[in-house]
Amino acid sequence: MKNDGISYGPLVEQLVLLVLATAGLGAILASGFYIFSILFVPLVGLCIYRIIRRYGESIRRVTFMFNAIDNDDLTFRFRDDEAEADNRMLNTALNRIKEIIVRAKLRAEERERYYQLIMECARTGLVTVNDAGSVYQANGEALRIFGLPRMTHIRQTETSMPEACRALQEIRTGQRLHVKEMTEAGEVNLSLTCAEIMLDQKRLRVIAVSDIDDYLAQTQIESWSKLTRILTHEIMNSLAPITSLSDTLLHLGRPLDTDVAQGLETISATSRRLTAFVETFRRFTRIPEPQKAPVEVRGLLERAAALVATPQVGITVDVQPAEMLVYADEGLVSQVVVNLLKNAREAVAAQPDARIDVRARIDEGENIRIDVTDNGKAIPAAVTENIFTPFFTTKADGSGIGLSVSRRIMQLHNGSLRLTSNTDRRVTFTLLFE
Known part of the structure; x- marks a missing residue:
């Protein structure tokens, strides 16, 4: 057989x-x-x-x-x-x-390995925990959000992010929680959702943690852009006839009463100043679409530093690797870097050892990261909440659109601009090209 x-x-x-x-x-x-x-x-x-x-x-x-x-x-x-x-x-x-x-x-x-790769590639933080708070798995994005090298228990977030730690403990299936934290780097907005699974006869919660700062910033800037376009359009429509009419009356070719002439000159000058003011705001809504090309990072940073550096304020540029390239619009990115350097120069003007460091690296996620750091005083908390808000400024002659425009330019490059360090003697703004 x-x-x-x-x-x-x-x-x-x-x-x-x-x-x-x-x-x-x-x-x-x-x-x-x-x-x-x-x-x-x-x-x-x-x-x-x-x-x-x-x-x-x-x-x-x-x-x-x-x-x-x-x-x-x-x-x-x-x-x-x-x-x-x-x-x-x-x-x-x-x-x-x-x-x-x-x-x-x-x-x-x-x-x-396939699912692990998906988790690591996700732009959302994923944390798997049991009812006792022990972490079974946390992907790289979750570690980045919480600023931890590794995560074994949700209590590890209690020191730096107490509200987020409380949310991780309390969230249950179907809930959506929003958390706002004030960290050394400024305000962080998180959104948390939760689902439950059974694994090896144990109940686990899979918590998705999203850093929604970029989304909020983009939504906010888009809203401000629409509002600005409407307001500037209406203001310009109203100013144009006033300017034209006052100029016409001033140049009729016949003598005018002194008071009338002075009044018309005042109206004309005021309308011209208002026009110039509105044109400044229009720049916020007129950012051109980036014309991207390979750009040498070291050259871009050194040229920007040369425009801003003074004998009193030295600027050091460190790029590793030295031949680093970024695919971007050189003109727009240079505008962002110069704006950050000017702000840093003003921040350290009163420092006897004024120093600005520009450092470019490739991070763990293969993204190009450029840090602009000064040794000035920390930015007050009340200011950090609004530094990227269009038209918000603490300068007497400022327009309040510099950082807003800079962030918008970075968003058009599929990147981001953030305040990543805010302590005395170390204030850092970070450009991230993804």
């Missing part, structure tokens, strides 16, 4: 021999020739013994295999070259079972 190339003959032969011996013994006993039963009893016993022995050996091998699998040890292999065909058949079958399990395990590991 054959099946998949494996011989079942020896086992069948033993069974047939046992049946024949048993039938012969029964026939002798039935005929009354008991003395002849002595010939068949040993044969029956031998057949039963051999079958029981083979059964026991099979059970031991199967038990050994299951114990090894239970201990996650799949290095075993049974000999498939034994002389006895039935042992060879069993060993071959057990080895085949092991190979099926190994393939299934490899497929599971591949799927796990």
